[in-house]
């Protein structure tokens with residue numbers, strides 16, 4: 001049995017506003033083992049980013065709040081520790097890369113300083129060592145002229161280069177877990193492949209586990225060991241990458257696989273399944289996917305199914321497999 | 330960059346030239362005859378005309394303007410009609426008191442306003458924010474003569490800690506600079522609050538937090554510098570206004586500055602002094618503007634000077 005590094009159990013994160021409660025994440029269970037890459041896929045708005053921000057406890061400044069479930073990192077309950085302890089984990093043991101490379105770096109500070117900052121903070125390097133380390137990291141992520149780039153500002157770099165800088169920054173303290181929230185969505189195809197290669201290489205070398213959030217099943221196929229499929233704030237299926245592609249059980253996963261774009265074709269969203277993602281104000285009774293499901297039955301419209309273990313390390317939330325063993329309620 | 334600023338400095342000359350035309354016309358449109366004031370209320374018409382000739386007021390406007398410019402270029406601002414002393418000396422004597430009062434007012438007001446703004450922005454919709462913004466609204470809406478008089482009443486008359494007016498020691502600066510800076514602090518607080526609140530929504534703020542930085546470090550280290558451009562612009566404008574000298578505050582605190590010189594000279598139709606003062610204001614604004622532009626470059630590396 002592999003060693004667990006991150007264990008999200010039945011996470012519920014809700015946003016409260018004047019117009020009511022939005023259950024952005026409503027029962028998400030994800031386990032990431034040491035050194036492994038887990039893909040989290042699902043259509044836009046299904047709660048992928050909110051899940052990752054919940055893990056990092058970065059929902060401050062938003063109306064979002066974790067209202068249920070647990071998040072354990074190396075056996076430590078992240079919801080229970082103090083903000084100070086959490087800061088020691090952020091950027092150090094869990095690092096994060098974001099979807100928006102163009103805006104994720106501070107425009108008024110030099111690249112080197114922004115990388116060195118985390119290094120000085122967590123590895124207790126002095127200024128000169130941290131700068132040295134920043135240059136090495138830039139070299140490691142394949143940035144040419146690293147010695148010059150440290151003293152340049154973000155606006156002087158392209159999107160792909162900036163995402164490399166973000167990766168350099170994230171990997172600088174050798175995190176045990178990297179959460180990459182659609183790291184390549186904003187980049188063009190050739191750059192995408194380079195960035196993915198780089199992430200794979202670095203995770204192998206540093207034995208870093210990756211939680212890779214993406215729209216792109218092509219990326220999943222290439223990068224991931226296991227896949228978690230999310231729909232409307234819930235996990236609907238989870239299995240290893242071969243099972244997901246060869247033997248998907250949930251009709252939503254099947255739909256996603258049908259809509260996989262041809263190789264090299266760039267898509268920002270998976271929207272070729274007929275129908276729309278339900279809006280928070282218009283959540284259907286029962287299974288959230290029922291209105292779009294080709295295999296819908298009467299019971300689907302009345303009651304939400306549980307996430308069931310349907311095979312060895314293969315879970316699915318669907319009435320088609322109701323006779324399976326109950327994993328969780 | 331040096332080249333850019335040299336160019337800008339040289340560019341001041343034509344601007345001042347145009348400004349001088351407006352000032353000249355404006356001053357000559359002020360109703361009331363300076364020659365009559367100089368000669369005295371009961372002087373004869375012949376006397377008044379003699380004074381007019383002496384001052385060159387009988388010549389056509391464009392001749393008067395040409396002489397005005399010619400003299401200024403030679404550094405001669407003429408004599409005050411009222412005191413008969415060189416205008417340059419009159420203004421120089423009044424400039425420093427106003428400058429220092431403005432300087433100290435700006436220093437405390439900008440620092441204080443900034444701190445209030447940052448706290449209000451980070452404690453949004455908590456009591457600190459409400460308190461800060463209540464203070465800011467008060468600072469903007471309290472009339473300065475009222476605030477000045479209240480401060481004098483409390484600290485000078487009742488408690489006897491500080492002088493009621495004049496410019497004798499550092500203590501004399503305290504009450505007038507509080508009065509003068511209150512409005513500036515309020516404006517800076519509001520500007521920095523709204524600007525910082527915008528910046529705090531940026532993605533790189535999330536990056537800073539994700540690095541494990543303390544919230545203080547995120548705010549003061551990453552957000553503040555990004556939010557400074559509107560604040561610096563506003564502070565520059567305020568500085569320019571205050572350097573003109575506040576008539577109200579200099580009157581309330583018997584401060585020997587430019588503001589009082591201005592009302593004295595306007596009520597006496599002392600047009601050489603008025604012209605020189607207005608020219609000085611224009612120059613101050615231009616220089617402050619240049620300085621603010623320089624600061625933009627420091628704050629945002631993406632701004633290039635060409």
Ligand SMILES: Nc1ncnc2c1ncn2[C@@H]1O[C@H](COP(=O)(O)OP(=O)(O)OP(=O)(O)O)[C@@H](O)[C@H]1O
Nearest residue numbers: 015022024043044045046047048049050051062063
């Ligand atoms: N700051 C916020 N305030 C209110 N609601 C929010 C906020 N952030 C997210 N949500 C809600 O959470 C839901 C899930 O958002 P999330 O960003 O996690 O989606 P996602 O799966 O990451 O989508 P994408 O693929 O577009 O990035 C959204 O539909 C939205 O309703």
Ligand SMILES: [Mg+2]
Nearest residue numbers: 048049099181
């Ligand atoms: Mg997202």
